[in-house]
Amino acid sequence: MTELLFQMVAPLIIALAAVWGMAKRVDVYGALVQGAGEGLGVLIRIVPAMVGLMTAVYMLRASGALEAVGGLLGPLLTRLGIPPETVGLLLVRPVSGNAALGVGSELIATYGPDSTVGRTAAVMLGSTETTFYTIAVYFGAAGVRKTRYAVPAALCADVAAFLAAAWAVRVVFG
């Protein structure tokens, strides 16, 4: 039952939003089309960044360097329950969201969206943010130079997310 519910999440949310919008006398269809149009704009803006980053990610993968790093850190990651294939994602995630999306989608495409590696990569992407970018934007805007413990605390949350992602995939998908 719960499994069916999670499979039906997408249509349920869409239907719910539509009915609620009608009840609130919102121009449902107009809003949907406007939002979708904005989505297209966002996509067009990320294409150039993705072209650059996917080129670098594909090259790095083909060179064997990623595998080498995975091999080096592999024993440690395996011990922590993290699939060593995700090493590139771990390294790039806090620094660049677009690069992480590039690495993650490459992992998902290579290993398959329903493989353990693919699922772990997806959960890692979904449960973390671009930490350093966010810190730079917030403290930059607030004019703060002494950031005290913000960076180490935020990195604690990132490490926790990576560990928890691997663990959650094991728990949920067995």
Added chain:
Amino acid sequence: MEKHLREGGTYPVPVPHRVGGKGVEKMAMSLIWTGMVVISVVYGLLAGNGTAVAAAAVEGAAGAVELCITMAGVMCLWMGVMEVMKRCGLAEKLSRLLRPLLGRLYPDFRRDGETMDAISANVSANLLGLGNAATPLGIQAARRMAKKTPGVASDSLCMLVVCNTASIQLLPTTVAAVRQSAGCATPFDILPAVWLASAVSVGVGILAARVMARLWRVRR
């Protein structure tokens, strides 16, 4: 839309100081990108994978456009659905629900209505994945907090930043679009795992901030 997709984008709130987000990010990205490409070429040559690197160098660009195109439909659809929810007033409703809970997290600003409004609106936008709305609201709160302690991050400001570096998005639509474009029939079946991981991450972040606040006192 997730925050990470707007890197280097423009914000409605001007950034007044040199300690800037965009400049730092741009320089860091140039370094990272150059590093990735150079390591690939050098390591590829040394490991005898030169031909593979050469092939990959032109495959990546095509792959990127392909990914964006296969993702486009689902992503636009979710942006549309989120717009409908936004116009229903979902964000405001959620924000009001969260307000008492958040007061505990920011005891110094519990009585500062405007700051608490900005914080709860920021959290509710983050939960709904409305990154474009979340960042300006968060920055507004950050600036009000920084007024009290100019130049130095107070405990509340650290908490705000840590909470924003952890992802609490309820529906990771971009990831779902990537999975769907890779041929996944049930892209949202990772939801329970994502919620678990997000909850652990935010919990650890808040705990770490609380503990470090005791160890890392401001010297006067």
